[in-house]
Amino acid sequence: MMLKVEGVSKRFGGLLAVDNASLEVKQGSIVALIGPNGAGKTTLFSIVSGFAPPDSGEILFQGRSIKGLPPHEICRLGLTRTFQIVQPFAGLSVLENIAVGAHLHHKKREDALAKAREVAVQLGMGRMLDLPAQDLTVAGRKRLELAKALATSPSFLLLDEVMAGLIPSEVQEIVTMIRAIRSQGTTILLIEHVMQAVMSLSDEVYVLNQGAMIAHGTPQELVRNETVIEAYLGQGAARRLNTEQTNA
Ligand SMILES: Nc1ncnc2c1ncn2[C@@H]1O[C@H](COP(=O)(O)OP(=O)(O)OP(=O)(O)O)[C@@H](O)[C@H]1O
Numbered sequence: 309m310m311l312k313v314e315g316v317s318k319r320f321g322g323l324l325a326v327d328n329a330s331l332e333v334k335q336g337s338i339v340a341l342i343g344p345n346g347a348g349k350t351t352l353f354s355i356v357s358g359f360a361p362p363d364s365g366e367i368l369f370q371g372r373s374i375k376g377l378p379p380h381e382i383c384r385l386g387l388t389r390t391f392q393i394v395q396p397f398a399g400l401s402v403l404e405n406i407a408v409g410a411h412l413h414h415k416k417r418e419d420a421l422a423k424a425r426e427v428a429v430q431l432g433m434g435r436m437l438d439l440p441a442q443d444l445t446v447a448g449r450k451r452l453e454l455a456k457a458l459a460t461s462p463s464f465l466l467l468d469e470v471m472a473g474l475i476p477s478e479v480q481e482i483v484t485m486i487r488a489i490r491s492q493g494t495t496i497l498l499i500e501h502v503m504q505a506v507m508s509l510s511d512e513v514y515v516l517n518q519g520a521m522i523a524h525g526t527p528q529e530l531v532r533n534e535t536v537i538e539a540y541l542g543q544g545a546a547r548r549l550n551t552e553q554t555n556a
Contacts, residue, residue, distance in 0.1 A: 309332045309333065309334060309335075309368075310333055310334060310335040310369070310370060310463075310464060310495050311331075311332065311333040311356070311367075311368070311369055311387075311464060311495075311497065312330075312331075312332050312366075312367070312368040313329065313330055313331045313332070313352070313355075313356060313365070313366075313367055314330050314365055314366040314367070314368070315328050315329070315330055315364065315365040315366070316328070316329050316330070316352065316355055316362045316364070316365030316366070316367065317329070317362060317363050317364045317365055317519075318348075318351055318352075318355060318360065318362050318363055319363055324519050325348045325351045325519055326348045326351050326352050326355065326362070326516075326519045327348075327518070327519035327520045328365070328520065329348070329352060329365075329516065329519065329520065329521045330365075330521060331514045331521065331524070333464075333495060333497050334495075334511075335495050336490070336493070336495055337490075337495060337496075337511045337512065338486065338487075338490055338495075338496045338498070338509050338510050338511055339496070339497050339498070339510060339511060339512045339513070339514065340497075340498050340499075340500055340506045340509070340510040340512075340513045340514070340527075341353075341497060341498065341499050341513075341514050341516060342499070342500065342501070342503075342506060342513060342514070342515055342516070343515055343516035343517050343539070344517060344539060344540060347516040347517050347518060347519065348516055348518075348519040349468075349499045349516055350392060350468060350499065352516065353389055353466050353468055353499065355367070356374075356387070356389075356466065356497075357379055357382055357383075357387065357388075357389040357466055358374065358377050358378050358379040358381070358382040359379055359389075361375075361376060362375065369382070369385060369386075369387055369464070370385075370386075374387070380412075383412060383460055383462075384412065386461075386462055386463035386464055387462065387463070387464040387466070388409075388457045388460045388462040388464070388465055388466070389457065389465075389466035389467075389468065390453045390454060390456075390457045390465075390466065390467050390468050390470060391453065391468060392468040392469045392472070392499075394449040394450060394452070394453045396441035396442060396444070396449060396452055396453075397441060398440075398441065398442045399440070399442075400440075400441055401437065401438050401439060401440060401441065402428070402433060402436045402437050402438070402439050402440075402441050402444065402448075402452060403421065403424055403425065403428065403437040403438065404424075404441075405441045405452055405455075405456060406424035406427055406428055406433075406452070406455045406456055406459050407420040407421050407423070407424040407459070408456060408459075409424075409427075409455070409456040409457060409458070409459030409460045410423035410424045410427070410459040410460070412459075412460045412461075413460070413461055420459075423459055423461075424455075424459055425437070427455050427458045427459045428455055430458070430485075430488070431451055431454060431455050431458070431485055432451070432481070432485075433448075433451060433452070433455060436448060446473045446474070447473075447474050447475075447478045450470050450471070450472075450473070450474065450482070451482070453470065454467070454470055454482070454485070458489065458494075462494055463493070463494060463495065464494065464495045464496075464497070465489065465494050465495070465496050465497070466497050466498070466499075467486070467496060467497070467498040467499070467500075468498075468499045469499055469500060469501065470482055470486075470498070470500075471483075471500060471501075471502045471505055472501065472502075474502075479502055479504070479505055482505075483505050483508060483509055486498070486509060487509070498510075506527060507527045507531075510527055511526070512524065512525065512526060513525065513526070513527050513530050515530065515533075515535075515536050515539065517539040522535050522536070522539060523535055523536050
């Protein structure tokens with residue numbers, strides 16, 4: 309297993325945001341983490357990437373504990389995350405923003421810029437390089453967030469809702485890019501609400517609800533799982549759906 313999250317919990321005051329959650333990601337796979345709003349998905353990402361310490365549990369990356377390491381050290385080991393709320397460095401161009409990520413493994417400015425250019429071209433941002441980052445559209449900012457992460461040359465990427473707010477054709481482009489990133493050897497764990505993308509991309513899906521992991525399986529298994537349907541649509545939804553299908 310490339311990543312193992314074992315029995316992780318995190319409390320914010322009276323709220324148990326993550327409740328004894330575990331998951332595993334195999335090298336070379338694309339795994340999705342889904343669940344209703346407020347389920348604890350982003351909190352779990354923050355714990356794995358070192359931005360928030362867990363109260364209990366263990367995180368193993370390539371067999372070694374990364375619990376308690378700061379984000380930049382975890383990133384240096386090859387595990388990089390994107391953020392749901394994209395905040396490009398204002399005042400810097402698109403190219404310079406991407407180069408910030410590239411500086412992790414490229415000390416010389418020209419090397420970092422060369423790596424940034426390579427990533428930008430891969431993500432179809434070749435013509436936006438000199439634009440001020442704050443001028444980008446929502447889709448452009450999402451892509452920039454992906455580019456900054458990719459420029460750190462990660463072996464493992466945590467993607468937090470990189471498709472939110474995009475129109476279907478833009479979603480399709482990002483789906484194609486994520487497949488390409490995986491085929492170049494990067495393992496991917498993604499939080500996503502766009503179910504069509506989850507279904508077409510993921511080898512496995514984990515479902516978090518009120519902090520607890522309630523289901524795990526292939527996408528095809530999960531769409532038929534009553535517990536998952538109820539978590540999304542409310543109590544009795546699976547029964548109502550079944551009745552509707554029978555009556556249809
Ligand atoms: N720093 C914090 N302090 C207090 N409560 C927090 C903090 N971060 C998150 N929470 C709470 O923890 C719960 C889980 O939030 P989290 O953002 O992890 O959910 P999520 O599954 O990512 O939701 P969404 O799909 O809406 O992004 C929510 O009730 C949220 O309000």
